[in-house]
Amino acid sequence: xxxxxxxxxxxxxxxxxxxxxxxxxxxxxxxxxxxxxxxxxxxxxxxxxxxxxxxxxxxxxxxxxxxxxxxxxxxxxxxxxxxxxxxxxxxxxxxxxxxxxxxxxxxxxxxxxxxxxxxxxxxxxxxxxxxxxxxxxxxxxxxxxxxxxxxxxxxxxxxxxxxxxxxxxxxxxxxxxxxxxxxxxxxxxxxxxxxxxxxxxxxxxxxxxxxxxxxxxxxxxxxxxxxxxxxxxxxxxxxxxxxxxxxxxxxxxxxxxxxxxxxxxxxxxxxxxxxxxxxxxxxxxxxxxxxxxxxxxxxxxxxxxxxxxxxx
Amino acid sequence: xxxxxxxxxxxxxxxxxxxxxxxxxxxxxxxxxxxxxxxxxxxxxxxxxxxxxxxxxxxxxxxxxxxxxxxxxxxxxxxxxxxxxxxxxxxxxxxxxxxxxxxxxxxxxxxxxxxxxxxxxxxxxxxxxxxxxxxxxxxxxxxxxxxxxxxxxxxxxxxxxxxxxxxxxxxxxxxxxxxxxxxxxxxxxxxxxxxxxxxxxxxxxxxxxxxxxxxxxxxxxxxxxxxxxxxxxxxxxxxxxxxxxxxxxxxxxxxxxxxxxxxxxxxxxxxxxxxxxxxxxxxxxxxxxxxxxxxxxxxxxxxxxxxxxxxx
Numbered sequence: 342x343x344x345x346x347x348x349x350x351x352x353x354x355x356x357x358x359x360x361x362x363x364x365x366x367x368x369x370x371x372x373x374x375x376x377x378x379x380x381x382x383x384x385x386x387x388x389x390x391x392x393x394x395x396x397x398x399x400x401x402x403x404x405x406x407x408x409x410x411x412x413x414x415x416x417x418x419x420x421x422x423x424x425x426x427x428x429x430x431x432x433x434x435x436x437x438x439x440x441x442x443x444x445x446x447x448x449x450x451x452x453x454x455x456x457x458x459x460x461x462x463x464x465x466x467x468x469x470x471x472x473x474x475x476x477x478x479x480x481x482x483x484x485x486x487x488x489x490x491x492x493x494x495x496x497x498x499x500x501x502x503x504x505x506x507x508x509x510x511x512x513x514x515x516x517x518x519x520x521x522x523x524x525x526x527x528x529x530x531x532x533x534x535x536x537x538x539x540x541x542x543x544x545x546x547x548x549x550x551x552x553x554x555x556x557x558x559x560x561x562x563x564x565x566x567x568x569x570x571x572x573x574x575x576x577x578x579x580x581x582x583x584x585x586x587x588x589x590x591x592x593x594x595x596x597x598x599x600x601x602x603x604x605x606x607x608x609x610x611x612x613x614x615x616x617x618x619x620x621x622x623x624x625x626x627x628x629x630x631x632x633x634x635x636x637x638x639x640x641x642x643x644x645x646x647x648x649x650x651x652x653x
Numbered sequence: 654x655x656x657x658x659x660x661x662x663x664x665x666x667x668x669x670x671x672x673x674x675x676x677x678x679x680x681x682x683x684x685x686x687x688x689x690x691x692x693x694x695x696x697x698x699x700x701x702x703x704x705x706x707x708x709x710x711x712x713x714x715x716x717x718x719x720x721x722x723x724x725x726x727x728x729x730x731x732x733x734x735x736x737x738x739x740x741x742x743x744x745x746x747x748x749x750x751x752x753x754x755x756x757x758x759x760x761x762x763x764x765x766x767x768x769x770x771x772x773x774x775x776x777x778x779x780x781x782x783x784x785x786x787x788x789x790x791x792x793x794x795x796x797x798x799x800x801x802x803x804x805x806x807x808x809x810x811x812x813x814x815x816x817x818x819x820x821x822x823x824x825x826x827x828x829x830x831x832x833x834x835x836x837x838x839x840x841x842x843x844x845x846x847x848x849x850x851x852x853x854x855x856x857x858x859x860x861x862x863x864x865x866x867x868x869x870x871x872x873x874x875x876x877x878x879x880x881x882x883x884x885x886x887x888x889x890x891x892x893x894x895x896x897x898x899x900x901x902x903x904x905x906x907x908x909x910x911x912x913x914x915x916x917x918x919x920x921x922x923x924x925x926x927x928x929x930x931x932x933x934x935x936x937x938x939x940x941x942x943x944x945x946x947x948x949x950x951x952x953x954x955x956x957x958x959x960x961x962x963x964x965x
Contacts, residue, residue: 634946
């Protein structure tokens with residue numbers, strides 16, 4: 342199968358390597374020249390569960406795509422704010438029957454994708470796999486994970502199941518979901534609390550969880566996500582989701598980690614995905630007439646931090 | 654006049670020194686043993702507009718007050734969270750006709766004072782004087798200022814005017830106000846934006862003002878203060894108050910300063926007065942059925958920071 346990985350950062354590289362090893366015709370596309378050049382020159386290097394491997398996968402700088410063999414499948418793995426540009430850049434590789442699988446964090450990406458792709462070819466999902474970027478052309482891939490995905494177009498359930506099978510054939514442990522928006526909102530609640538609050542307060546998840554107001558803040562934010570999700574027909578179990586979010590506080594498991602937004606913003610002074618997490622809920626809330634003041638203020642505070650740190 | 658300064662920190666010391674110099678019988682009361690002992694041993698030392706002076710004013714540790722000459726006037730200058738305890742401790746010095754003047758920052762202190770003092774003896778105000786504590790027994794007093802005050806009890810306007818005269822006779826430039834709650838809310842809007850936001854974002858006022866979201870955040874917070882004030886019959890001019898707040902952003906005037914809460918919390922890991930600023934608006938909003946989500950979240954975030962920094 343001809344597969345384009347559009348956004349070949351840590352997670353895109355994991356999917357690229359595993360699908361390539363599984364016998365697919367994979368091409369990586371990315372916007373970071375150093376990374377693309379390193380892969381071109383030396384191959385994609387990975388520490389894969391402790392073993393150092395080098396994989397030779399074709400790679401293209403997204404700005405240099407002019408024409409090429411059309412893809413059967415494009416898997417989107419950009420940062421949220423780079424999604425629109427990526428879709429514009431990979432256009433030459435899209436045929437009328439090319440399927441698009443969006444595995445980005447955050448919510449509301451279908452609104453962007455719809456502008457470029459007919460609905461029956463769009464599939465969205467989320468993944469529990471992890472991956473780390475060590476440097477240009479180099480990633481670290483540990484542990485196991487899974488993927489859930491669903492068709493957005495009507496009567497495309499079989500295509501979604503086939504797509505899950507393609508991923509599973511390469512060890513990606515994917516399955517069809519009949520309620521992917523539930524999973525996406527549930528995951529967004531984790532990102533919509535841990536990411537912004539740890540970044541604003543300059544703490545890891547366990548340290549935030551140890552503050553007295555943490556629980557009340559989490560409950561209020563999750564309720565805002567739930568109110569907006571409900572308007573879209575997704576009925577979050579708030580109590581269960583709050584417990585799921587608060588499992589991140591445990592210092593014995595992942596509590597001592599700093600969320601990705603913290604690493605982006607506080608450590609590396611990079612712009613964040615806040616507009617696609619709390620900011621998306623705030624926008625949707627405005628559209629639906631649902632107040633989302635905590636998401637509004639958390640989004641504003643993260644944008645303040647971006648300005649203060651001159652994030653790029 | 655027999656005057657007790659209840660809370661002899663930087664500002665209390667200023668009032669104590671000026672009223673003492675003006676011929677009043679002043680006694681300082683404070684809860685910090687090092688400060689009280691330093692004043693007892695060496696007098697209260699002040700750099701008063703560039704001149705080093707030492708003033709011998711009687712001073713008492715508040716926990717050691719048992720009995721004593723009743724005061725004509727007690728001026729309250731504690732931190733907000735120390736007000737209740739101070740009122741309990743100075744009880745032996747209060748006669749039925751003792752007047753109480755509350756000059757604390759923040760809002761809603763009358764609810765605390767009322768528990769100890771009949772309404773007709775309570776006066777509240779606010780001051781534009783400044784003062785700095787250098788160390789135990791030592792303060793720095795520069796510039797000029799003013800005081801506004803008003804009676805809370807009915808038909809006590811003349812007493813309020815006499816009280817203003819007593820302060821003015823010692824150079825404190827006090828005047829009677831017929832709308833003190835307006836001034837208090839207006840000042841609280843400055844504290845309710847600059848204090849918490851600079852502390853949360855770890856910036857000075859100019860740096861906060863330079864962020865894109867700053868204006869919208871200020872407008873939303875001031876509107877919450879205004880909605881609660883309106884319920885109490887105080888009709889804030891939101892546009893004027895927002896402009897007043899945003900004048901703090903100017904790096905040519907005070908913009909490069911860090912507000913007092915920043916100094917307390919971030920520099921010195923001390924508990925803040927947030928419950929008497931944004932927290933008071935949140936409590937009042939709850940009582941009146943007025944949503945104040947920005948004040949709610951800002952209060953929670955400051956309490957998170959207190960927990961994280963183990964503030965005391």
